Amino acid sequence: MVKPSRSIARGTPTNPVVVRILDCAQTHFARFGYEGARVDEIARDAGINKATLYYQVGDKAALYHAVVGPLLERMADDVERKVNREPTAESRLRAYVGSLAQLLVQQRDLAPLLLREAVDGGEHLTDAMVGNIARVNQALRIVLNDGISQGEFRAVDILTLQSLVVGGLFFYAGAAPLRARVATLGSHVALRAGSIPAHRLVDTVMDLVLRGIVSTRDDPLAGGDDDALTIRSN
Amino acid sequence: MVKPSRSIARGTPTNPVVVRILDCAQTHFARFGYEGARVDEIARDAGINKATLYYQVGDKAALYHAVVGPLLERMADDVERKVNREPTAESRLRAYVGSLAQLLVQQRDLAPLLLREAVDGGEHLTDAMVGNIARVNQALRIVLNDGISQGEFRAVDILTLQSLVVGGLFFYAGAAPLRARVATLGSHVALRAGSIPAHRLVDTVMDLVLRGIVSTRDDPLAGGDDDALTIRSN
DNA sequence: AAAGTTTTTAACCATATGGTTAAACCATCT
DNA sequence: AGATGGTTTAACCATATGGTTAAAAACTTT
Secondary structure, three states: OOOOOOOOOOOOOOOHHHHHHHHHHHHHHHHHHHHHOOHHHHHHHHOOOHHHHHHHOOOHHHHHHHHHHHHHHHHHHHHHHHHHOOOOHHHHHHHHHHHHHHHHHHOOOHHHHHHHHHHHOOOOOOHHHHHHHHHHHHHHHHHHHHHHHOOOEOOOOHHHHHHHHHHHHHHHHHOHHHHHHHHHOOOOOOOOOOOOOHHHHHHHHHHHHHHHHEOOOOOOOOOHHHHOOOOOOO | OOOOOOOOOOOOOOOHHHHHHHHHHHHHHHHHHHHHOOHHHHHHHHOOOHHHHHHHOOOHHHHHHHHHHHHHHHHHHHHHHHHHOOOOHHHHHHHHHHHHHHHHHHOOOHHHHHHHHHHHOOOOOOHHHHHHHHHHHHHHHHHHHHHHHOOOEOOOOHHHHHHHHHHHHHHHHHOHHHHHHHHHOOOOOOOOOOOOOHHHHHHHHHHHHHHHHEOOOOOOOOOHHHHOOOOOOO
């Protein structure tokens, strides 16, 4: 028997054909979304026959999973690892923002892919993938809660702050296409379109957020009591 | 002659059939995106025949335009009006955040619709619609720039701050579906899913942002020199 | 080289989907 | 009532799209 291939579902695929397929698929899913991406075009871009794609990877859902799954796993691993090795709430927060920003810059497809899923409610994700998103989410929540209960941060609304940080980062990285479009309108006001300088982004975000949340003497005493995050269905 | 109908393209449609169509279309476009929305389903939900939809509104693109166009126009008008009647940079910023937040809460479809377009690069929008987005964008930029050049705000990176505020608000409102999905994972950590309390959101965001940007004595002198927003293609 | 196995491909299929048409329907006017 | 013209609808159409198949090609093993 030759390589048992049938790659997918296990760690990083080595089969060059599969690698090429996943590469192209990632681009297409990020640019056009799950519904908008065309299997035929992905195959064409990868320079192979569509049947080969189905043989090597599987159907559209499997293809999407093979693309997004590893991205999310890496994201969750990266964030957790980098956050957990930091001692203080502030350094942990910086690690969080830094690791996310770095990922978003390295993997320019991540922001569009995840912004789409955010709006779609993770419609095309498995529970395991949603779980990885939850890990990233949880990491930030823990950092903030710890920072608050230790008095290092003020008692701010966690969900709002989470949205600001995460939404801000992802929007910064993911809304580049719209900014580019706006720029074409030829308004005299120019917008920086692409090219994300990672560390500068991190510095600015951290600068803003820290000033926003770091405790000062005249702030109300922080307590870990704001943990009562309720679920209100619909 | 009877009602000349052929509604669309002019101000608010009165024809009840058209109103129902646009209502359902808005829901579908927000939930499934332009590609994901099905014209047949929109017609079915509106309780009419698909041909009626085409007769009254036009094709899928026209339908989308009829839904999104007025939303964007109202958004731009609202924001500009409320911002412009305020005197100080801080009150103008609050007016900006407040008007956006209020809109996002009143029109729950706005956040998903715009987040999708942000990632899609406004692919399905006319130049006029993109122009309205640009107005909203410009409003914030002017407020921040004015605040900076008048020394009321620190000289922070405008684009980053814009992304934080706008991305944060839209993500807060638009990522509810994903939060709902995460909540189904039954992790012991609960997430507030729906129900957006508008004024509380505004207060929290303003609280955070103001602390982040308001000038204090020991800040570097603010100057309007950071206006050099460059366009870097790609 | 022959047999066996994996991989690739052209052609094909079923269905979904955006869009159209011709006829029926309905209100208004004469 | 009949003519007129806007409105709705069932049926239809063309095409795109995800997915399959059977055979050819390529590679391994003996």
